[in-house]
Amino acid sequence: MKHVLVLGGGAAGTMAVAKLCPRLPASEWRITVVDRDDEHHYQPGYLFVPFGTYGRADVVKPRSRYLPEGVDLVLGEIATIDTEGGAVTLADGTVLAYDQLIVATGTSPRPDQTPGMLGPEWRRSVHEFYTLEGAEALRDALAEFDGGRLVAHVSELPVKCPVAPLEFLFLADAHFRERGIRDRVELVYVTPLDGAFTTPVAAERLAGLLEARGIAVEADFVVERVDSDAKALVSYDERTVPFDLLVTVPVNMGADAIAACGLGDELQHVPVDPGTLQSRRYPNVFALGDANDAPTSKAGSAVHLALESFVENFVQHAHGRPMTHAYDGRVNCFVETGGGKALLLDFDYATQPSPSRYPLSAIGPFSGLEETAMNHVGKMMFKWAYWHLLLRGRDLPLPAGTGPSGHSAAGVAPRLDAGSPAEGAAS
Numbered sequence: 001m002k003h004v005l006v007l008g009g010g011a012a013g014t015m016a017v018a019k020l021c022p023r024l025p026a027s028e029w030r031i032t033v034v035d036r037d038d039e040h041h042y043q044p045g046y047l048f049v050p051f052g053t054y055g056r057a058d059v060v061k062p063r064s065r066y067l068p069e070g071v072d073l074v075l076g077e078i079a080t081i082d083t084e085g086g087a088v089t090l091a092d093g094t095v096l097a098y099d100q101l102i103v104a105t106g107t108s109p110r111p112d113q114t115p116g117m118l119g120p121e122w123r124r125s126v127h128e129f130y131t132l133e134g135a136e137a138l139r140d141a142l143a144e145f146d147g148g149r150l151v152a153h154v155s156e157l158p159v160k161c162p163v164a165p166l167e168f169l170f171l172a173d174a175h176f177r178e179r180g181i182r183d184r185v186e187l188v189y190v191t192p193l194d195g196a197f198t199t200p201v202a203a204e205r206l207a208g209l210l211e212a213r214g215i216a217v218e219a220d221f222v223v224e225r226v227d228s229d230a231k232a233l234v235s236y237d238e239r240t241v242p243f244d245l246l247v248t249v250p251v252n253m254g255a256d257a258i259a260a261c262g263l264g265d266e267l268q269h270v271p272v273d274p275g276t277l278q279s280r281r282y283p284n285v286f287a288l289g290d291a292n293d294a295p296t297s298k299a300g301s302a303v304h305l306a307l308e309s310f311v312e313n314f315v316q317h318a319h320g321r322p323m324t325h326a327y328d329g330r331v332n333c334f335v336e337t338g339g340g341k342a343l344l345l346d347f348d349y350a351t352q353p354s355p356s357r358y359p360l361s362a363i364g365p366f367s368g369l370e371e372t373a374m375n376h377v378g379k380m381m382f383k384w385a386y387w388h389l390l391l392r393g394r395d396l397p398l399p400a401g402t403g404p405s406g407h408s409a410a411g412v413a414p415r416l417d418a419g420s421p422a423e424g425a426a427s
């Protein structure tokens with residue numbers, strides 16, 4: 001009996017075991033998922049919590065409900081990974097040996113990495129929405145905010161869902177207009193990038209949307225510290241950005257256990273081959289979703305678009321055969337722009353977002369780079385699809401179509417041709 005150990009039962013771990021379970025005979029393979037608790041969070045829903053659209057019940061469900069029968073769930077904090085010996089130790093001392101390891105521990109906001117961020121203003125005038133607790137605290141702060149300077153801020157890239165802070169600003173703009181106080185609110189976007197986003201085409205489009213809403217951009221701002229007394233962000237080149245309400249995206253880092261065993265890079269993400277998602281150092285270790293360093297967006301859609309090729313490769317690898325598929329880096333992001341509209345960004349390692357229609361090139365119904373009500377419907381339907389289809393290993397009910405690079409809508413290239421990712425295609 002061989003053992004596949006999956007670290008993390010979030011989006012990637014859960015979707016992967018749902019697809020792998022029917023492909024690995026139970027007589028030969030045992031599958032175990034480890035996570036610290038039994039709460040599965042739909043993180044894309046955090047964006048809507050500060051505006052009261054979603055509450056806790058929309059975004060949290062029992063993890064165990066979504067794991068296929070026959071998969072063991074072990075609850076505990078992952079403490080150390082022995083990549084040479086093939087074993088993982090939990091904080092309570094439990095040791096779990098493995099033949100194949102799938103790291104799916106995601107990436108998490110780390111406000112402790114920026115001096116002053118966790119100071120006296122934390123959860124008072126300094127907020128984040130990358131945790132449920134943070135999004136709920138921000139909801140209360142927004143309700144009390146009657147005017148002043150609201151700064152949305154990205155500390156460092158990569159972060160998961162890099163468009164989320166922009167979406168927050170677009171929704172905040174609409175929210176303050178609805179409350180009739182938009183003229184009393186100054187909205188500012190502070191980013192370490194030289195523009196609104198990573199890919200030049202998307203950056204130009206998003207910059208236009210920010211400008212149209214009167215949202216100022218402070219670019220090339222690498223934060224050094226948060227000055228709580230002055231209520232200001234301070235950069236390494238000594239610029240300051242004052243705020244009345246700061247909505248920051250803290251540095252995102254992978255699990256500490258990844259750093260401790262030498263499996264990760266400086267942000268504790270696992271370096272992988274971008275086509276197979278196999279660790280560059282250990283052939284029996286794969287890293288899925290936000291936990292890896294693949295040069296595409298860290299997004300739930302990247303997770304499910306990578307799965308088809310990953311599962312084919314993993315099954316081949318588990319049976320000692322060469323892997324013959326490659327993930328092409330495909331990701332699609334519906335970007336909420338407020339007022340019941342959204343924009344679609346659809347790209348991969350090699351291709352920039354384009355104005356093409358998705359999934360059918362002639363009729364869509366979704367439109368790349370265009371603000372439409374249908375794109376907003378796509379964004380809001382994702383929650384239903386996540387809980388009811390994707391976590392259970394079912395495919396989206398979309399007709400077959402093509403992605404930006406001409407590959408199938410599933411984001412899988414037929415042969416291993418990962419090549420080198422396009423410069424700056426995403427982050």
Ligand SMILES: Cc1cc2nc3c(=O)[nH]c(=O)nc-3n(C[C@H](O)[C@H](O)[C@H](O)COP(=O)(O)OP(=O)(O)OC[C@H]3O[C@@H](n4cnc5c(N)ncnc54)[C@H](O)[C@@H]3O)c2cc1C
Pocket residue numbers: 007008009010011012013034035036037042043044045046047076077078079104105106107129130131160161164255256257288289290291298299300301302303333334
């Ligand atoms: C505000 C926000 C908005 C977003 N919007 C979108 C969107 O619109 N579209 C989209 O596609 N994506 C979006 N995302 C990104 C998406 O949620 C993530 O890319 C996705 O959840 C990644 O899945 P994952 O399994 O890699 O990580 P996660 O879902 O974070 O799962 C990681 C799991 O590992 C567990 N874990 C970690 N460390 C340990 C440890 N030491 N011991 C035990 N367990 C551990 C965690 O408990 C967790 O369950 C958004 C994210 C945020 C925060």
